[in-house]
Amino acid sequence: MINNKLFHKLLLVAVLLLLVLLFGTAGFWFFSGKTASAVDALYMTVITITTIGFEEVIDLGGNPAGRTFTIVIALSGIGLITYLLTNLTAFIIEGELKDSFWRNRMEKKVKSIHDHYIVCGIGNLGISIIDELLSTGRDYVIVDQDRKRLLEIDEKFRNSVLIEGDAMEGTTLERAGLNKAAGLFAVTGDDNQNLIVSLTAKQAKPSIHVVAECGNPDHNAKMKMAGADTVISPSRIGGLRMASAMLRPTVVSFLDQMLREDNGDLRIEEVILPQNFTSCRIEQIDISSYPSLLLLAVSQGGKLHYNPPTTTILQAGDRLICMGKPAESLALENRLATS
Known part of the structure; x- marks a missing residue:
């Protein structure tokens, strides 16, 4: 969401400002007859470029070259500080506005759909679920805390509905339209989080159909007690799939072809x-x-x-x-x- 071009501008100006401080400090030290301390020379540079105008600790009276140097430092420093503050303000406001517009756009999309599916977590398993929902024409809402990951998904799956937040919190699921959703996938990649997501969803809407990922088969019963209607163990499914590919290759080939048709x-x-x-x-x-x-x-x-x-x-x-x-x-x- 942040404008990288603007960020690089700010970085460049900050570097130039640092160089002005170093150059000014060295210059005032030189025009003091090399007698001023580094702190006094830096102090003179800072009050000059910030136009504070406190008492001068280095006397440049009767030193035209020193005064000319002060003018150059003042114009350079003041210009850079003004540019830095202007762009920094734009940087902050632009980021906040973009975030606000992005959230509002997503919340409007949620309001426009119903009987959709909420996908909590966008790891590899979540992406596979999204692919299937897209292939079969189902509406969906993605919930995840990772802003960077959400932006990547926004680029990959255009027109997706994305909600940034913790799926374990009821308010986040409400923003995702839980009250009018047809089902929810708890696929955060963490069994404990999936359990809490299932429990939170069922407490808010007992009729919601919840399918939860469970990495440890020993947790299956706990997942169901928490409210998951169906518990899926990816490792078990993967093992069965590999065994089938060995024992029933023609059947597996048929299923693969069915699921991988160009039109899906x-x-x-x-x-x-x-x-x-x-x-x-x-x-x-x-x-x-x-x-x-x-x-x-x-x-x-x-x-x-x-x-x-x-x-x-x-x-x-x-x-x-x-x-x-x-x-x-x-x-x-x-x-x-x-x-």
């Missing part, structure tokens, strides 16, 4: 049947009208039914597990919600 539009999604849904058979909701969708399973009362027959009766609250384009899954969900 092949995913396994879930479609939730709304509360006003009228019970009917699977064949009656006409999934075949969405070319990319393939129904893999139906979740009913927490129990999964894989490859369900088309005569299966669907009810409100059931979840359809489909593979296909997220846009078509969303279109099906919206149609079922309004039909």
